[in-house]
Amino acid sequence: MSTVVERNGPRIVWRAREDTAGRVRFMTTRHREILMSIFSPLVVLIAWEVVVRANLVDARFFPAPTSIVGTFWALIRSGDLASAVGVSLTRIGAGFLMGAVPALVLGLGLGLSRMVRAFANPIIYALYPVPKVAILPLVMLIFGLGEMSKYVIIAIAVFFLVLVNTIAGVVQIDPIYFDVARNFNASRRDFYLGVVLRGALPAIFTGLKLAMGVALIVLVTAEFVGARSGIGVMIYESWQVFAIERLFVGLVVVSFLGYVLSLLLDELERLVIPWQRDRR
Amino acid sequence: MLDDVQIVVEDLVKRFTLPTGSFVALDRVSFQVREGEFFCIVGPSGCGKTTILRILAGLETKTGGDVAIHYHANGRPRSAMVFQGEAVFPWMTVEANIAFGLRSQPMPAATRRDIVRYYLDQVGLTPFARAYPYQLSGGMKQRVSIARAFATDPEILLMDEPFAALDEQNKLLLQQELLRIWDESRKTVVFITHSIDEAVALGDRVLVMTAQPGKVKQVVPVDFKRPRHIPELRRDARFGELVYDIWSALRDEVSRARESRGSARGEESLP
Numbered sequence: 387m388s389t390v391v392e393r394n395g396p397r398i399v400w401r402a403r404e405d406t407a408g409r410v411r412f413m414t415t416r417h418r419e420i421l422m423s424i425f426s427p428l429v430v431l432i433a434w435e436v437v438v439r440a441n442l443v444d445a446r447f448f449p450a451p452t453s454i455v456g457t458f459w460a461l462i463r464s465g466d467l468a469s470a471v472g473v474s475l476t477r478i479g480a481g482f483l484m485g486a487v488p489a490l491v492l493g494l495g496l497g498l499s500r501m502v503r504a505f506a507n508p509i510i511y512a513l514y515p516v517p518k519v520a521i522l523p524l525v526m527l528i529f530g531l532g533e534m535s536k537y538v539i540i541a542i543a544v545f546f547l548v549l550v551n552t553i554a555g556v557v558q559i560d561p562i563y564f565d566v567a568r569n570f571n572a573s574r575r576d577f578y579l580g581v582v583l584r585g586a587l588p589a590i591f592t593g594l595k596l597a598m599g600v601a602l603i604v605l606v607t608a609e610f611v612g613a614r615s616g617i618g619v620m621i622y623e624s625w626q627v628f629a630i631e632r633l634f635v636g637l638v639v640v641s642f643l644g645y646v647l648s649l650l651l652d653e654l655e656r657l658v659i660p661w662q663r664d665r666r
Numbered sequence: 667m668l669d670d671v672q673i674v675v676e677d678l679v680k681r682f683t684l685p686t687g688s689f690v691a692l693d694r695v696s697f698q699v700r701e702g703e704f705f706c707i708v709g710p711s712g713c714g715k716t717t718i719l720r721i722l723a724g725l726e727t728k729t730g731g732d733v734a735i736h737y738h739a740n741g742r743p744r745s746a747m748v749f750q751g752e753a754v755f756p757w758m759t760v761e762a763n764i765a766f767g768l769r770s771q772p773m774p775a776a777t778r779r780d781i782v783r784y785y786l787d788q789v790g791l792t793p794f795a796r797a798y799p800y801q802l803s804g805g806m807k808q809r810v811s812i813a814r815a816f817a818t819d820p821e822i823l824l825m826d827e828p829f830a831a832l833d834e835q836n837k838l839l840l841q842q843e844l845l846r847i848w849d850e851s852r853k854t855v856v857f858i859t860h861s862i863d864e865a866v867a868l869g870d871r872v873l874v875m876t877a878q879p880g881k882v883k884q885v886v887p888v889d890f891k892r893p894r895h896i897p898e899l900r901r902d903a904r905f906g907e908l909v910y911d912i913w914s915a916l917r918d919e920v921s922r923a924r925e926s927r928g929s930a931r932g933e934e935s936l937p
Contacts, residue, residue: 570767
C-alpha cells in the first residue's frame with residue numbers, strides 16, 4: 387500500500403487498481419477461451435433439442451439432434467457416408483489443384499509486369515464477377531456429366547480468387563526488396579522463389595482460403611445438378627424422398643468439411659509462412 | 667588523375683520526369699573517391715544524395731555526365747549496398763539474409779557457411795542466426811544488412827543512411843562497430859547521411875551538398891587518425907570546429923532553399 391502525502395485541500399484519494407498477477411488462477415486465459423468455444427455449439431444443440439421436444443417447432447423440418455445422430459451412425463456403418471465424402475473430397479482436391487497452380491504462376495508474372503497487367507486486367511475483371519455457377523451448364527456441355535466437368539468448374543472458381551490475390555500480393559511487395567535482389571545479383575531462381583513468391587505468400591493464402599469457401603459452394607451446386615454421387619447428391623436426394631434426418635446429416639458433414647479444410651489451410655500457412663508474428 | 671582513384675563522377679546530371687513536369691535532381695556533380703577511402707556525402711533531404719548512390723549501384727540511370735568505377739574483375743561483386751530503412755527480407759532468417767548475396771557467387775557450401783558464421787560473429791548476432799527479422803530490434807536488423815553487404819566482399823560498399831532510423835545510443839554503437847569491421851578490410855565506402863556529426867565521425871573526406879538542384883558545395887578533408895574512438899573524437903575541439911564549418915556552409919543553403927520554397931508557395935496562392 388502506498389503512502390499518500392497529506393495535503394491541505396479536499397481529501398479525496400485515488401489509488402491505482404491492483405492487477406491479478408499475484409493471484410493463482412484456476413485456468414489460463416487460453417484454456418478458458420477454448421472452453422468457451424466448445425461450450426457455444428453445445429448451447430445451440432441443447433436449445434435445439436429442447437425446442438423440438440417442447441413441440442415449439444415442426445419436428446418434420448427440424449428433427450432433434452438426437453434423432454439425427456442415429457441416422458448419422460447408420461450412414462457411417464453402411465459406408466455410404468464415407469464414399470460420398472471421398473468422392474466430394476477428390477473433386478475438391480483435383481479442382482483446387484487445377485485452378486490454384488496455374489493461377490499462382492500467372493499471378494506472379496502479372497504482378498511483376500505492369501504492361502502485361504494493363505493488357506490482362508480488363509479480361510480478368512470482366513470474367514471475375516461472373517457467378518461461376520452460371521457457367522456450369524456450359525462447362526457440362528463441353529466436359530460432359532463425368533468427373534471432369536466438376537473438376538473444371540471448381541478450378542475456374544478457384545483460379546480467379548487465387549489469381550487476383552496473387553497479383554495483389556506481388557504488387558504490394560516493397561520495391562526495396564527488388565532493389566536488394568538486383569544489387570546482390572540474385573539468380574532468376576532466387577528472384578522468383580526467394581523474393582517474389584515468398585513476398586506474396588501471405589496474400590496468396592488469403593486467396594486460397596477464400597477459394598476454399600467458394601469451392602465448397604460450387605462443389606455442392608455442381609453435385610445437385612449433374613452427379614450420381616457425393617455429398618451434394620446425398621443432400622439433394624434426401625430432399626426428393628423427404629429423408630429429413632439424412633438431409634441434416636449432409637448439411638452437418640458439409641459444414642464440418644469446410645471447417646476441417648480451412649483448419650488444414652491454416653496449418654499449412656503456419657508451416658510455409660514462419661516469419662509472421664503469431665496472430666493468436 | 668591520381669593512380670588510386672576508384673570512382674570518378676564527372677558533371678553528373680540527373681533529371682526526373684514526372685507527370686507534373688521534370689526537375690533536376692543532380693546538377694553537374696563531380697567528385698572522385700580513392701581506393702580504400704571512407705567517403706561521406708552529407709546534405710539536406712532532397713539534395714539527391716541517395717540518387718548518386720543508386721546510380722553508382724546501377725539501380726538508376728544517369729541523364730548526363732560520366733560515372734566510372736575502376737575495379738579488379740576477380741570474381742568479387744563491383745558493389746554492395748546497405749539500404750535505407752528496412753531492407754532485410756522479413757521471410758528469411760538472419761543467416762539466410764546474410765547468405766543472400768553469396769548465393770550468386772560460385773563457392774563450396776562450406777565456405778559460404780564459414781563466411782556467414784564469421785560475419786554473424788562480427789555483428790554480434792550469432793545467437794540470432796535462426797531468428798526472423800520480426801524478432802529483432804531496428805539496430806539488429808541494420809546489423810544484418812551491414813553483414814549481408816560485407817559478406818559478399820564487394821570492391822565498394824554503398825551505404826544509404828543506414829543508421830538514420832536508430833536511436834542515439836544504438837547509432838553510436840553501430841557507427842563504432844562499422845568502423846571496427848571496416849578497419850579489417852579497408853574497403854572503399856561511399857556513405858550517405860544527413861547528419862554532419864556522423865559524416866565527420868566516420869569519413870576521410872566529406873562531400874557537402876546543397877539542395878534543389880543537388881550540387882557539390884565543397885569537399886572537406888577529415889584527417890583524424892584511425893582507428894577512431896567516436897566518443898573520444900567528439901570531445902576533440904577540432905571535431906566541433908569541423909562540424910561547425912560544415913554546418914555554416916550548409917546553413918545558407920538550407921535557409922535559401924526554404925525561402926525559395928516559401929515564395930513558390932506564395933506565388934501559387936495568388937489568384
